[in-house]
Amino acid sequence: MFDGAQRRIVSMWFPRLPSDRVLRACPTDRPFALTLRADNTDRIYCLNAAAEAQGLHRGMGLAEARIFCPGLEQAPADPAADSRMLGVLRRWATRYCPWVGRDGRDGLALDITGSAHLAGGEQAMLDDMRDRLDRAGFAVRLGLGDSLGAAWALARHGRRRHGDRAAPGQGAQALAPLPVAALRLDEATSVGLQRLGLRRIGDLESVPRAPLARRFGPGLLTRLDQAMGRQPEPIDPEPEPPVYAARLTLPDPIGLRDDVMAGTERLLIALCARLTARDMGARLLRLTLRRVDQESRQVELRLAAAMRDPARILPLFARGVEQVDAGFGIDQLRLEAVQVEPLPAAQIGGAQVAQDRLENLITRIGTRIGLENVQRFLPADSHIPERSFLISPAAWSRAEGDWCAPLPRPLVLFAPEPVVARGSAPPARFRWRRMALDLARATGPERIAPEWWLDDPEWRTGLRDYWRIETRQGRRLWMFHTPQNPGWFVQGEFA
Known part of the structure; x- marks a missing residue:
């Protein structure tokens, strides 16, 4: 943010994010709803515009909804997938400004202070956001104001169909006709204010503050001051995930296997040091070898367990490096941990050494036939002989549980x-x-x-x-x- 610049915030609200996420893969013009089980009943979690036109709404029981709309199509909701999609949209929104954070389960907040001119102005930026999201299949309402509270209110309660925009310094005038619910109040506070005749935000500004604080608590005035810009409200952007990678550029091309392995060892030592600092281990490593003709060759190593020991990992690269065609030479090596997992420090002992050797063996066999084809038997909770065990890939399972058959079982x-x-x-x-x-x-x-x-x-x-x-x-x-x-x-x- 530039010093002395008027703060400008954009609020993106996706009113039908869950259903839009599903319908992007299988579009339909018929009424559609996602359901979530609550209180032993399937209830509507999200629905498209066609279902809303039939009089359906969120929270309605699925059986009741089918009475109003017999042709309703439905699918189970997946809140975790919705959260991941919102994370994808957050990363996409950084094209407009670097300061982007989540705003609840279905919204984003962008601090575009000092960056609107890069898109041709505020209105041009809003139009570009709306057009791109519409082409991607997401319904969105946008609000732009001097504070996060004002932008939130204009996006969800603005008079225009796609949201509203308040000019710099005109937030109070733009918020005055909006309902008090636009201040992000709980339902009890909103109903209590309406019973007193305070239905608009402008009505709150015209009454004494002390009686409001005594009756409804300080939270009401805090929300009001945040919306008016009298009290700052930060936007918390999500930190970018760390990138575990190392690169080595060579002054002269190399092509011998031993030279490539020596360079890989240097990269492994640096990469494993970063993993150790964060208590992480690599499950999938990718070694990229750039040749002097600008073509690249990759060697992927899928590990049977999370590792960060260079001495254990380096020999596992030998087979893949031997199969690489170096051409006229390799002038750059890049090693990246594509998939990582938490790997806390563990005490080294006889059992751990045996486990490490087993994981190395599984990795060596897996590089030839595929890790998913190296399997192990696991006990299952069933007294039926055929169901008393499970077959699971050894790389993604642990030898856990006890075989508790009441009598001996055949081999x-x-x-x-x-x-x-x-x-x-x-x-x-x-x-x-x-x-x-x-x-x-x-x-x-x-x-x-x-x-x-x-x-x-x-x-x-x-x-x-x-x-x-x-x-x-x-x-x-x-x-x-x-x-x-x-x-x-x-x-x-x-x-």
Whole structure:
């Protein structure tokens, strides 16, 4: 901000940000609404203009809304995605000024003091904002005033359809006809003022301040002074995320693998020092090698766990660097941590060393077949044998939880295979996989009931009585009998 310059604030309000975000990907002219579950009821969270024209409004129950509008299209709301979209819009708005902050869940505040002339003036800047957002599919209302409170009021309660603008020094005149709700008051205070006949902001300016403060508290006068510019109100811009990158420009081109690895080591040491200072670790590293012909080659390294140890990371680059075509030489190297995660300091011990070696192994294998193809088994909370485990990529999961089966489980588990046998007791002789087997010992039964809340076609036969069967031929099987639909099956084999 320039010293002595009149402060000028723009308020961007996106009245239908959630629905606009969804409709940008799948446009429709029909009534559309996003719903969010509250108090055990699906309620309208946001809706488009066509749905508003049908008399629908936010907070209305979905069942009631379908009565008024049978053709209503709906989708579940995602407030987290809406917040990310507002962050994208905040970064976009920095094209107009460097000082941009969020204003609630659906608005932005821009301090354009000293920068409006770059866009041809204030009105030209507002028109450009509105045109660009309209082409992007976002409904927006803009307010421009000498304070954040004034801009907020003009954007949400201005008389024009797309917002309003107050000339410099004319904020009081522009705010006077607006309702008291434009001061960002809570509903109880706004209703109380209207009951006293104070419906406009201009009415508050014409009455003594002391009685207002005694009856409604100091918050009312604070909001009034902020809107009139008598009390400063800062805009809090979000800090830009740190960039973890290092670059090395060489006086002479290089092309040998050892030279590239030496340069990569220097970059790794500098990069890991920055990561250590912020207790962060890299999960995805990108090494960019610029050749003298101005073409670039990239080597990406996806790590099985967050790392910041140059000695561990450097050997993992060797395979990718060997495959790079250096052409007539490489004159610049750039290393960037594209994806980072928190990595607090941990005590080094035997278990940690073993874990580090495992992560290095997973990374080496993952660079060849893909990290997502290196998987591990994890325990799941289910007494159904087929659902007692999960298969998850080892790079994005930890070996956590305990296997808590009430009785021993077979090492090999497969789909149930029928057995030729009769009776409900373990058969003395039966056939399985074209083999005739004789019973030596049977342990059981262990009755397992199906999970009634899940529709599993494999368990529609009902209860199962599991037995551990040892045969005279040496096979140790896990067999079960289905009482409701008599039959014997083998589902696993013990080691």
